Amino acid sequence: MKKAMLFFVALLFSVSVNAATLTLTGIGSSGATQSVDVNNNSTVLAGGTVGEVASWFSEFDLSSDTSTNVKVEWSFNPFAALTGATLVFGELESPGGDYKPGAQTFDITGDFSFTAFLAANVYYGLDIINATSNILKYDVSVSAVPVPAALFLFAPALLGILGLRRKSAVAA
Numbered sequence: 001m002k003k004a005m006l007f008f009v010a011l012l013f014s015v016s017v018n019a020a021t022l023t024l025t026g027i028g029s030s031g032a033t034q035s036v037d038v039n040n041n042s043t044v045l046a047g048g049t050v051g052e053v054a055s056w057f058s059e060f061d062l063s064s065d066t067s068t069n070v071k072v073e074w075s076f077n078p079f080a081a082l083t084g085a086t087l088v089f090g091e092l093e094s095p096g097g098d099y100k101p102g103a104q105t106f107d108i109t110g111d112f113s114f115t116a117f118l119a120a121n122v123y124y125g126l127d128i129i130n131a132t133s134n135i136l137k138y139d140v141s142v143s144a145v146p147v148p149a150a151l152f153l154f155a156p157a158l159l160g161i162l163g164l165r166r167k168s169a170v171a172a
Helices: 002-014 147-171
Strands: 022-030 035-040 043-050 056-064 068-077 082-091 104-108 112-118 124-133 136-145
Touching: 022 035, 022 043, 022 124, 022 136, 043 056, 056 068, 056 112, 056 136, 068 082, 068 124, 082 112, 104 112, 124 136
Parallel strands: none
Antiparallel strands: 022 056, 035 043, 043 136, 056 124, 068 112, 068 136, 082 104, 082 124
16 A cells, blocks of 8 residues: 555656646638737637638647647637638648648537647647638637646545545454
8 A cells, every 4th residue: 555655646746737838820811810819828819800701711820838638719709600611620741831631620600619639849730711701700719738737636535535445444
């Protein structure tokens, strides 16, 4: 039991809880304005507006300094103004370059979110293409998910439960 407890304590100190530093860069757009509003550590925010056009797109590059899971959220205001779009996410050959094979595409007609894994120092494309809509404002938010931080809460609880279980077994 002592070896198991020492293992868990060593694990607690070996895991870093620093969230990844994300970088979002606007690459280009057509029929829409585009801006990166907040590019600060583990959360990045961008957005734009769309006027009266038949079709539009907005492209962003995303990277992280450490490997991490992220939550990506697209929202549209007014919600019903987006009549259709394709969201593309995947690894890029170079910053602002073409997608490598295996890029994911999602057909969307409104607010959309998904989670993904970013490898350290690799560029990913986060694009909305072939979009059709009325006048609207769009926002994109990317947040790092610091999974290792939960270990600091989970491990002591697990050790406490194991200790109580052992205590009740010894008493019986």
